[in-house]
Amino acid sequence: MDFTLSPEQEDLRQRVAKFVADEIMPVEADPASFDAHENIADEPLQILRAKARSAGLWAPQMPVARGGLGLNTVGMAMFYEEAGRSRFGPVCMNCAAPDDGNMILLERCGTEEQKDKWLQPIIDGTLRSSIIMTEPAPGAGSDPTAMLTTATPKGNGSWVIEGHKWFITGAEGAEHFILLARTSDEPRRNLTTFLFHRDDPGWEILRRIEIMGPEEHGGHCELKFDGLEIPDENRLMAVGEGMKAVQIRLGTARLTHCMRWLGMAKRAIEECLGYVETRKNFGMTLAEHEGVQWMLADAAMDIEIGRLMTMRAAAKLDTGDQARTEVSMAKIFVSELLHKAIATAIQLNGARGYSKDTPLEWMYRYAPQAKLVDGASEVHKMVIARDLLANGMDFWSWD
Numbered sequence: 001m002d003f004t005l006s007p008e009q010e011d012l013r014q015r016v017a018k019f020v021a022d023e024i025m026p027v028e029a030d031p032a033s034f035d036a037h038e039n040i041a042d043e044p045l046q047i048l049r050a051k052a053r054s055a056g057l058w059a060p061q062m063p064v065a066r067g068g069l070g071l072n073t074v075g076m077a078m079f080y081e082e083a084g085r086s087r088f089g090p091v092c093m094n095c096a097a098p099d100d101g102n103m104i105l106l107e108r109c110g111t112e113e114q115k116d117k118w119l120q121p122i123i124d125g126t127l128r129s130s131i132i133m134t135e136p137a138p139g140a141g142s143d144p145t146a147m148l149t150t151a152t153p154k155g156n157g158s159w160v161i162e163g164h165k166w167f168i169t170g171a172e173g174a175e176h177f178i179l180l181a182r183t184s185d186e187p188r189r190n191l192t193t194f195l196f197h198r199d200d201p202g203w204e205i206l207r208r209i210e211i212m213g214p215e216e217h218g219g220h221c222e223l224k225f226d227g228l229e230i231p232d233e234n235r236l237m238a239v240g241e242g243m244k245a246v247q248i249r250l251g252t253a254r255l256t257h258c259m260r261w262l263g264m265a266k267r268a269i270e271e272c273l274g275y276v277e278t279r280k281n282f283g284m285t286l287a288e289h290e291g292v293q294w295m296l297a298d299a300a301m302d303i304e305i306g307r308l309m310t311m312r313a314a315a316k317l318d319t320g321d322q323a324r325t326e327v328s329m330a331k332i333f334v335s336e337l338l339h340k341a342i343a344t345a346i347q348l349n350g351a352r353g354y355s356k357d358t359p360l361e362w363m364y365r366y367a368p369q370a371k372l373v374d375g376a377s378e379v380h381k382m383v384i385a386r387d388l389l390a391n392g393m394d395f396w397s398w399d
């Protein structure tokens, strides 16, 4: 693999980095910029979104014809990592979860009419979206095929939804929803994907679940469906292709998480470099102590390995391959290095690292979700092991 960025990619990378440094970092540094849920408040968000659009740094994953930058997955890896330096970066450039993955799914699988209606406003940033899969026990969690929420055909050609969901990111505030529901008991083809609007009757938000970390806009909500009626024209893909939709969405969405988390892990290390280079003890700066150098080297090495794994999976996705094993390996490794890099940065900042004077404590509370969202690490290990058992030593073949 050649990791050289083209002149155009390098120019874009530098523009993202400059935008984050000049426009976003000063806003992030101001405590008044945060909302009650520890994310960027709406007013500064709208200002920065407008600036990002006019700077040509908007919706990098979407086609140019629809107002995006038309980047391939490798280009996205470069862009998202730079954007991820700030906690506000991805959402200001319209490449934050869950809109990011929802746009990718709708763009790949929607009809042109569905894209005009359901996708374009998300690209334009005029509304937000949510994806609804997970259910409380005994329903669907790690295993979507265990889904209990049902979509039952009604005589008039529409579907009626009954069920219970939770941890739906962004539901409070989203207008466009993508819903997975059971439409049959046929193994592997029991799920179907539907689209509905916030104002459609027959569903409600029971609560916004309080979590240990900062929240994405619209929180993580528990929902009840009691007779929501969805016309068949708002079915995404064929009946029974829900699992296929999940794989299409998550394949890239899991990797875009890794891209943003790499930016956050680098930022964590950035937050301790200045301190270790200036803080002196025992006759030298912290950075001159070999033990500190080992901690920094371990973090730097992990981040670099995570970047290589992410880039390799991205390059494979760009060939049309599903790259399931590569994406799973990257997701596990990057979620762990994120946690370790933040912990290292907290430790090397001493007492300061435990304070709210740096973004590190925010990141430390955010990081555990990386091992859960879009598949728990143990389930990704199951995917990797199945590939190894099926292919034996060919698991490590070159492409």
Ligand SMILES: Cc1cc2nc3c(=O)[nH]c(=O)nc-3n(C[C@H](O)[C@H](O)[C@H](O)COP(=O)(O)OP(=O)(O)OC[C@H]3O[C@@H](n4cnc5c(N)ncnc54)[C@H](O)[C@@H]3O)c2cc1C
Pocket (backbone or CB within 6 Å): 098, 130, 131, 132, 133, 134, 135, 140, 141, 142, 143, 166, 167, 168, 169, 170, 220, 369, 372, 373, 374, 375, 376, 377, 378, 379, 382
């Ligand atoms: C911050 C956050 C945001 C989320 N946003 C969304 C969203 O927008 N939409 C949505 O639909 N869902 C969302 N989720 C839910 C997320 O996708 C699920 O948490 C995840 O798929 C795991 O499902 P579960 O929580 O039901 O865990 P369970 O399936 O109950 O598993 C519990 C634990 O058991 C272990 N485990 C499970 N299966 C296996 C196995 N086969 N082998 C070994 N160990 C196993 C793992 O350690 C796992 O963490 C979100 C979750 C979080 C934390």
